[in-house]
């Protein structure tokens with residue numbers, strides 16, 4: 001997802017702050033060095049004088065004088081290096097120190113975003129996904145099949161494979177996932193695995209429990225106070241346009257006509273915009289149909305891959321075996 005203006009501005013503000021900081025730091029350092037080595041200033045003045053003269057010589061195409069001046073500049077440069085070395089310093093001590101030397105804290109190299117800019121985007125996305133801490137614990141590296149037995153394990157292997165395909169084809173084919181299963185069968189864990197892989201490749205992921213989603217939407221619709229409503233309405237672009245929207249635990253909210261209509265809006269809008277959605281629920285298809293209406297379910301059936309997660313409550317097994325990796 002392209003960054004929205006406020007996100008872009010906040011990253012660029014950070015670059016401006018870094019540049020100011022490194023400039024100030026350089027000025028202070030240069031002042032200290034010049035105090036420590038007074039001879040440095042006169043060398044630098046001569047250097048500046050010769051450089052200016054060289055420019056003039058170049059303009060008047062006086063090649064002989066240019067060669068002489070180049071020699072002078074080289075000589076002074078050597079003297080400067082030697083002088084610095086006497087004081088345990090090098091030329092780099094006269095240069096600014098950048099957080100990212102590759103782009104000199106501008107965020108761009110030849111008009112392209114620097115790797116540090118992409119990292120800043122990822123950090124921002126993590127921050128906005130509400131998932132930062134949990135994804136450090138719940139990802140494909142910490143996923144364990146040991147919580148699933150027999151046929152369940154085989155089913156889970158297939159689900160994990162499905163999840164990996166979902167990630168692999170994310171940029172090339174439009175897909176959505178509905179994960180069904182009892183409480184504690186690893187639905188959230190699996191969706192976290194997907195979220196982490198996608199965010200690490202710079203996709204925007206928004207994770208909301210169904211309760212949070214409907215709470216956010218109702219505040220945007222009915223929020224009291226101008227600012228409150230405005231603030232919440234800024235979340236619409238995230239909900240409709242983020243690369244992946246995860247709606248966790250659908251059915252645990254208190255359903256009413258508002259949540260039912262908003263759920264259809266979310267599902268439908270995202271399908272129209274070709275933006276992927278991952279929904280998890282403890283309910284079965286029949287219960288979902290009864291709550292969220294036939295038209296919503298038919299959108300889901302036609303556009304989603306539906307997977308059933310096997311097994312009984314892993315969280316209970318985990319409690320019985322403390323210290324073991326989650327699920």
Ligand SMILES: [Zn+2]
Nearest residue numbers: 100103114116
């Ligand atoms: Zn950079």
